[in-house]
Amino acid sequence: MDTLLLSRIQFGANISFHILFPTITIALGWVLLFFRLRFTATGESKWMDAYMFWVKVFALSFAMGVVSGITMSFQFGTNWPGFMEIVGNVAGPLLAYEVMTAFFLEAVFLGIMLFGASRVKPWVHTLATFLVAFGTTMSTFWIIVLNSWMHTPQGYEIIDGVVHATSWWEIVFNPSMPYRFIHMMLASGLTVAFLIAGISALRMLWGDRGEDVKTALRVGIITGASLIPLQILAGDFHGLNTLEYQPAKVAAMEGNWDTGPNIPLVLFAIPDEEARENRFEIAIPNGASLILKHKASGVVPGLNDFVSEDGEVLHPRVAPVFYSFRVMVGIGMAMLLLSWAGVWMLRRYGAGHMPTLPLYAFCAMSFSGWIATLAGWYTTEIGRQPWLVQGVLSTKDAVSDVPAGMVLGTLIGYLVVYAVLIVAYIGVITYLARKATRGEPYSTRGYPRRGEANVAALQPGE
Amino acid sequence: MDYFGDPAVWLPWTFAALMGLSILIYVVLDGFDLGVGLLMPLAEEDQKDRLVASIGPFWDANETWLVLAVGLLLVAFPPAHGVILTALYLPVFVMLIGLILRGVSFEMRAKAPIAQKRMWNGAFFAGSLMASLSQGFMLGMYIMGLTWTLPHVGFALLTAVFLTVGYSFIGAAWLIWKTEGALQERAIGWAKGGIWGLVAGIAAISLATPFVSVRIFDKWFSWPEMLYLSPLPILSAALVGFLWWKLSRLPFRDDQWAWTPFAAATGLFTLAYGGMAYSFYPYVVPEKITIYEAASAPESLFIILLGTLFVLPAILGYTVLSYYIFRGKATALRYD
Numbered sequence: 001m002d003t004l005l006l007s008r009i010q011f012g013a014n015i016s017f018h019i020l021f022p023t024i025t026i027a028l029g030w031v032l033l034f035f036r037l038r039f040t041a042t043g044e045s046k047w048m049d050a051y052m053f054w055v056k057v058f059a060l061s062f063a064m065g066v067v068s069g070i071t072m073s074f075q076f077g078t079n080w081p082g083f084m085e086i087v088g089n090v091a092g093p094l095l096a097y098e099v100m101t102a103f104f105l106e107a108v109f110l111g112i113m114l115f116g117a118s119r120v121k122p123w124v125h126t127l128a129t130f131l132v133a134f135g136t137t138m139s140t141f142w143i144i145v146l147n148s149w150m151h152t153p154q155g156y157e158i159i160d161g162v163v164h165a166t167s168w169w170e171i172v173f174n175p176s177m178p179y180r181f182i183h184m185m186l187a188s189g190l191t192v193a194f195l196i197a198g199i200s201a202l203r204m205l206w207g208d209r210g211e212d213v214k215t216a217l218r219v220g221i222i223t224g225a226s227l228i229p230l231q232i233l234a235g236d237f238h239g240l241n242t243l244e245y246q247p248a249k250v251a252a253m254e255g256n257w258d259t260g261p262n263i264p265l266v267l268f269a270i271p272d273e274e275a276r277e278n279r280f281e282i283a284i285p286n287g288a289s290l291i292l293k294h295k296a297s298g299v300v301p302g303l304n305d306f307v308s309e310d311g312e313v314l315h316p317r318v319a320p321v322f323y324s325f326r327v328m329v330g331i332g333m334a335m336l337l338l339s340w341a342g343v344w345m346l347r348r349y350g351a352g353h354m355p356t357l358p359l360y361a362f363c364a365m366s367f368s369g370w371i372a373t374l375a376g377w378y379t380t381e382i383g384r385q386p387w388l389v390q391g392v393l394s395t396k397d398a399v400s401d402v403p404a405g406m407v408l409g410t411l412i413g414y415l416v417v418y419a420v421l422i423v424a425y426i427g428v429i430t431y432l433a434r435k436a437t438r439g440e441p442y443s444t445r446g447y448p449r450r451g452e453a454n455v456a457a458l459q460p461g462e
Numbered sequence: 463m464d465y466f467g468d469p470a471v472w473l474p475w476t477f478a479a480l481m482g483l484s485i486l487i488y489v490v491l492d493g494f495d496l497g498v499g500l501l502m503p504l505a506e507e508d509q510k511d512r513l514v515a516s517i518g519p520f521w522d523a524n525e526t527w528l529v530l531a532v533g534l535l536l537v538a539f540p541p542a543h544g545v546i547l548t549a550l551y552l553p554v555f556v557m558l559i560g561l562i563l564r565g566v567s568f569e570m571r572a573k574a575p576i577a578q579k580r581m582w583n584g585a586f587f588a589g590s591l592m593a594s595l596s597q598g599f600m601l602g603m604y605i606m607g608l609t610w611t612l613p614h615v616g617f618a619l620l621t622a623v624f625l626t627v628g629y630s631f632i633g634a635a636w637l638i639w640k641t642e643g644a645l646q647e648r649a650i651g652w653a654k655g656g657i658w659g660l661v662a663g664i665a666a667i668s669l670a671t672p673f674v675s676v677r678i679f680d681k682w683f684s685w686p687e688m689l690y691l692s693p694l695p696i697l698s699a700a701l702v703g704f705l706w707w708k709l710s711r712l713p714f715r716d717d718q719w720a721w722t723p724f725a726a727a728t729g730l731f732t733l734a735y736g737g738m739a740y741s742f743y744p745y746v747v748p749e750k751i752t753i754y755e756a757a758s759a760p761e762s763l764f765i766i767l768l769g770t771l772f773v774l775p776a777i778l779g780y781t782v783l784s785y786y787i788f789r790g791k792a793t794a795l796r797y798d
């Protein structure tokens with residue numbers, strides 16, 4: 001394998017590992033703020049119990065996000081030196097703004113949010129929680145701006161082969177940014193909603209009937225049920241936007257080879273790039289035309305349009321884009337079904353008397369948001385190939401000249417560490433759930449709501 | 463040269479200064495928390511939680527200075543960023559793995575089942591060690607001009623050890639400030655054991671730097687520059703003397719002066735760093751690329767600078783606020 005392929009795999013592995021944790025912290029920060037505000041408003045200690053449990057998950061995820069993020073900030077230099085040399089004038093300021101307006105905000109107030117409650121006034125603590133949540137959202141904004149610009153670049157000119165910014169407004173508000181940002185924020189919300197629902201269901205299956213667990217289950221299910229329709233809608237708009245700017249990607253997502261009207265919606269198939277056709281296709285007639293053009297006679301682009309006269313293939317590899325898109329949408333549909341069924345059962349049985357079957361289902365879906373998010377990013381990113389910045393810089397022109405063996409060696413190192421950490425991370429979350437199930441009910445503790453008060457000691461560092 | 467007229471001149475200079483400043487802040491701040499990690503195995507089992515608690519609220523923000531420093535290198539001097547990071551590919555990898563292990567063990571050691579705690583303590587130490595050694599190694603390679611020859615690697619291995627001992631020293635100085643009782647007395651002992659690393663490190667770098675390049679040699683040993691530079695070694699020697707004297711007397715009653723070793727250590731790091739910055743200016747890749755050649759387009763730098771002028775004071779402000787909120791001796795870390 002050559003340096004290019006290995007560097008791509010390495011970058012893909014690193015960013016995939018990184019994105020897992022921000023996906024959780026972005027929305028969990030807001031959920032924690034919600035718990036905290038509910039507690040201030042009602043004084044019911046179940047809200048604070050829920051806060052105390054989930055703040056631990058938050059702290060753990062945040063640490064994982066930070067250290068994998070530090071890796072990311074070196075990856076541009078070690079793997080894609082060409083990226084910064086060619087588009088650094090655009091990418092640089094965006095990354096710099098991310099560090100300055102978001103990372104420091106999060107990092108500094110995180111300390112106060114996690115360990116400062118007994119040292120500052122409650123409102124300062126609530127403010128710190130808000131600033132952390134706000135900071136993670138700002139991070140998302142800036143990085144998504146950069147990533148969207150790489151898909152739909154505008155507001156620049158090329159002088160001597162180097163990209164120079166002409167309009168920052170056009171760069172920041174590039175055509176795909178709003179869709180991508182909204183879709184990512186919702187993805188984070190869904191991931192957290194299903195994580196909270198899943199872990200609460202697990203605790204209930206283990207026999208925990210605490211008020212905080214029931215409340216968390218309710219919050220998880222209702223959040224999931226309200227966000228998923230929005231996500232499907234946002235995904236649809238996102239797809240239409242991509243159709244306009246990256247038709248080759250949409251053709252690969254749909255598994256459509258020939259441009260034309262009345263294109264079916266392929267539910268399943270095995271795309272064969274050699275024969276340039278789908279095998280074992282199961283499809284809904286006119287479906288793709290209806291979704292993408294809103295009429296059965298709508299013309300949908302096909303992959304064969306993206307092959308040059310002399311046979312050079314100018315579209316991304318079809319199979320990975322095609323499959324990962326189906327994984328994402330499939331999980332989206334499963335989320336829709338489960339969360340709406342969950343809402344119905346909440347009304348019918350109440351959180352405390354949920355039958356075990358849906359509880360098992362929620363457990364099984366705990367980390368489904370992760371898989372959908374990764375699948376979504378693979379669709380997006382692999383679908384942009386062979387470009388790194390659409391139409392401006394191709395991936396192979398950005399790669400470094402580090403020897404392949406070195407890339408391979410470090411890649412293996414990263415993979416081993418990541419595998420261990422993922423196992424440890426999921427293990428610790430279940431361990432925390434088990435401990436909370438067995439341990440003293442939090443509600444026997446008092447929490448200061450306004451003004452200072454003393455709190456029973458917890459384990460150090462807990 | 464008209465310094466403030468031509469943005470292609472003063473912008474790169476400003477960014478070099480900003481980047482230098484964030485590296486310095488990083489070295490001092492993450493230096494002390496890496497140092498505390500290095501000292502972990504030396505502490506008693508029941509003191510380890512206190513060690514971690516003394517850096518708990520700070521470490522994340524401390525590491526963000528590294529992100530800012532790399533970010534500024536990336537943003538302001540893109541070609542140099544590529545050259546430096548590809549030349550240092552392996553040590554960067556070791557450092558990243560180290561930082562990952564460390565940051566994760568921070569949380570894991572407190573949350574994983576008790577039976578795993580020893581393991582995560584071990585990972586915390588190992589991560590701190592990997593990060594410190596690789597940073598020292600990179601420092602050495604950078605001074606030697608980023609070329610992988612045997613003598614250069616040998617020198618880099620030496621600076622790796624010195625920087626690691628230096629970090630443990632500043633870590634111990636931090637602990638003297640933030641802890642009390644038996645732990646503080648231990649920290650004083652560690653600081654006494656570690657000060658030589660700092661002194662040897664500064665000496666090795668000061669001796670080696672002028673001999674790597676004629677340009678730097680001339681910069682140091684010509685009149686009247688020598689006169690302007692003379693405060694550097696004199697102040698450094700004074701600070702070392704002060705540290706030695708204080709350490710042999712601590713702890714004082716009522717814990718007076720417990721902050722002075724940390725302040726003096728910060729001073730030493732700053733002086734050594736200032737000397738290095740002076741030697742390498744105007745190069746960002748030693749002897750190969752100057753900051754003016756590597757700089758991004760002025761309009762891009764300008765838009766970052768605008769933001770920096772607003773944001774940097776705010777960052778400094780709330781960093782100070784956080785150190786103020788967590789002032790005094792370290793207490794057990796609790797989420798309430």
Ligand code: HDD
Nearest residue numbers: 180183184187232235236239242329332372373376377380
């Ligand atoms: C919980 C996560 C999640 C769920 C349930 C969905 N998505 Fe998604 N999707 C993402 C998480 C995500 C993502 C990770 O956030 C992506 C990757 C890049 C981006 O902007 O969003 C994405 C990308 C993405 C793209 C590619 C955009 C491009 O070409 O750049 C499309 C067309 C859709 N999504 C459409 C959908 C539809 C129709 C869904 C209906 C069920 C759906 N997504 C569910």
Ligand code: HEM
Nearest residue numbers: 021022025062065066069070072073103107136139143526
């Ligand atoms: C190549 C791209 C990326 C780079 C270089 C990068 C870099 C980083 C760094 C250095 C940190 C640590 C900040 C700190 O010290 O506090 C971080 C954290 C974070 N990143 Fe990324 N990141 C990238 C991609 C992403 C993406 C795609 C998202 C989300 C859509 C994201 C969202 C976040 C968030 C919310 C945090 C803070 C919360 C946390 O650490 O969990 N990043 N990132």
Ligand code: HEM
Nearest residue numbers: 008011012015016019143146147374377381382385388395
């Ligand atoms: C966070 C979620 C993300 C995931 C899971 C992800 C995934 C991937 C994957 C799998 C590749 C390899 C594609 C291929 O080789 O075919 C890739 C490439 C790349 N992505 Fe992303 N990406 C994410 C976000 C980002 C962001 C936010 C940025 C920019 C700031 C970014 C910049 C790049 C770059 C520079 C490459 C390398 C060149 C390439 O192979 O396309 N990615 N990403």
